[in-house]
Amino acid sequence: MQQSKFKLADWTARNKSSVMERMLTALSDPDLISFALGLPASDFFPSEEFARCFSRILLKNKRSLQYQPPLKSLKSHIVNLMKTRGLETSEENIFLTTGAQQGANLLVHLLLDFNGDVILEEKTYTGFQQVLKPFAPRIFVIPSSSKDGFDIDALVKILESGVRPSFFYTVCDGHNPLSLNLSIAKRQKLVELARTFKFPIIEDDPYGFLSYDENQFPPLIAFDSEFVFYVGTFSKILAPGLRTGWMIIPEYLTAQLGSLKEASDINTGTLNQHLINEYFDSENFDLHLAKLKEEYKKRRNSLNDALNQNFINRAQWQNPSNGLFTWLELPPEFDTEKILEHSLKTRKVAFIPGHLFNVSDSRIGSNCLRLNFTNNCPDTIFEGIHKIAKVIEEVV
Ligand SMILES: Cc1ncc(COP(=O)(O)O)c(C=O)c1O
Numbered sequence: 001m002q003q004s005k006f007k008l009a010d011w012t013a014r015n016k017s018s019v020m021e022r023m024l025t026a027l028s029d030p031d032l033i034s035f036a037l038g039l040p041a042s043d044f045f046p047s048e049e050f051a052r053c054f055s056r057i058l059l060k061n062k063r064s065l066q067y068q069p070p071l072k073s074l075k076s077h078i079v080n081l082m083k084t085r086g087l088e089t090s091e092e093n094i095f096l097t098t099g100a101q102q103g104a105n106l107l108v109h110l111l112l113d114f115n116g117d118v119i120l121e122e123k124t125y126t127g128f129q130q131v132l133k134p135f136a137p138r139i140f141v142i143p144s145s146s147k148d149g150f151d152i153d154a155l156v157k158i159l160e161s162g163v164r165p166s167f168f169y170t171v172c173d174g175h176n177p178l179s180l181n182l183s184i185a186k187r188q189k190l191v192e193l194a195r196t197f198k199f200p201i202i203e204d205d206p207y208g209f210l211s212y213d214e215n216q217f218p219p220l221i222a223f224d225s226e227f228v229f230y231v232g233t234f235s236k237i238l239a240p241g242l243r244t245g246w247m248i249i250p251e252y253l254t255a256q257l258g259s260l261k262e263a264s265d266i267n268t269g270t271l272n273q274h275l276i277n278e279y280f281d282s283e284n285f286d287l288h289l290a291k292l293k294e295e296y297k298k299r300r301n302s303l304n305d306a307l308n309q310n311f312i313n314r315a316q317w318q319n320p321s322n323g324l325f326t327w328l329e330l331p332p333e334f335d336t337e338k339i340l341e342h343s344l345k346t347r348k349v350a351f352i353p354g355h356l357f358n359v360s361d362s363r364i365g366s367n368c369l370r371l372n373f374t375n376n377c378p379d380t381i382f383e384g385i386h387k388i389a390k391v392i393e394e395v396v
Contacts, residue, residue, distance in 0.1 A: 006044055011134045026344050033384035035371040036322050036350040043238045044292055053278040064274040069098040071273040077280040078246050081115050086198045095247040098268045100206050100233035105131045106260045107202050107229055110165040119165040121150040123357045125176045141360050146182035146327050152189055159197045166202045171218055174207025174323020177357045177370040181321050184217050194227040204231045207323035212297040243270045302378035307383035324374045334367045342395050347387040362372055
């Protein structure tokens with residue numbers, strides 16, 4: 001790797017390349033079957049309707065190509081969208097972002113001091129871990145379980161020891177990577193802790209709208225809109241290339257976050273805001289989401305069937321209620337990093353080994369795999385899982 005001839009900021013020395021970056025090189029092979037990244041299926045992007053919306057917008061409104069304040073009518077669509085999750089909010093609390101990644105990034109800048117204290121689950125979305133790096137925070141890690149999520153008693157212990165975190169970050173529905181939904185009891189308890197110990201919660205919710213079963217719970221922000229900051233996105237329910245999302249925040253923070261956002265990218269792409277607004281105006285969204293959920297549910301079930309065919313009595317997993325992933329747990333003696341290496345070389349199948357999501361340097365979860373089920377059609381899912389099963393037989 002080329003060395004810089006000038007000094008880079010100190011934090012860059014602690015910056016390892018992310019799982020995503022490392023996987024991207026391998027994933028450029030067109031013959032590879034990938035269960036690795038959190039890609040929504042491009043087959044279901046509503047591109048034809050988008051083309052019609054774009055053409056209408058561009059012909060009627062030149063200002064859609066101009067710097068613009070956040071589009072009020074889009075905020076109003078988001079307010080209505082959130083009602084479907086059991087949340088009453090208002091346009092004043094909606095803050096448009098350039099995707100959930102930016103939302104989380106702005107909140108971290110708002111809340112975290114350099115070397116500040118943060119409590120995280122052992123298994124945390126790697127994109128969020130990247131956001132924290134420049135702040136060199138003191139991180140308190142609580143165990144995560146693939147059965148029922150983070151260990152709330154461990155969180156209580158840390159709080160009772162006097163630690164006051166700048167925030168607690170979590171994904172309650174379709175957790176990335178563990179792919180669970182947090183129980184209602186834990187949601188209530190977490191919000192109660194936030195109120196008692198006065199720390200905010202960043203609720204990252206890219207997968208709450210992608211639900212495949214009944215019995216969905218309201219997002220955390222429905223329990224408390226003062227201590228919970230909600231981060232939403234159109235990436236997984238429309239298309240990630242739009243780079244458009246939103247936060248739900250107390251109104252008094254809008255100015256601070258607005259100034260951080262302006263420093264970051266001035267405004268979320270105006271044309272994309274207009275596109276999504278027009279798409280909602282034309283009343284296509286509900287049908288689109290219903291179709292997406294139906295198709296993803298089929299793919300989720302195909303993965304479950306493929307795992308049943310190839311891994312029954314050899315591994316554990318739950319068929320997830322939300323999101324894009326299934327978490328597969330092999331017996332403890334298996335090393336999924338070794339399996340991945342062999343799999344890429346001999347069968348051209350990719351997935352992410354479980355310990356690569358760890359906040360600490362531990363190898364907890366090195367016998368686990370995160371498998372995406374949205375990016376491949378059912379036949380390819382069966383083929384890929386069969387290949388992984390073969391690789392495992394060859395490696396051990
Ligand atoms: C938990 C989580 N948060 C945020 C993101 C990024 O979302 P966006 O494309 O809206 O920035 C992802 C993408 O995979 C994710 O899994």
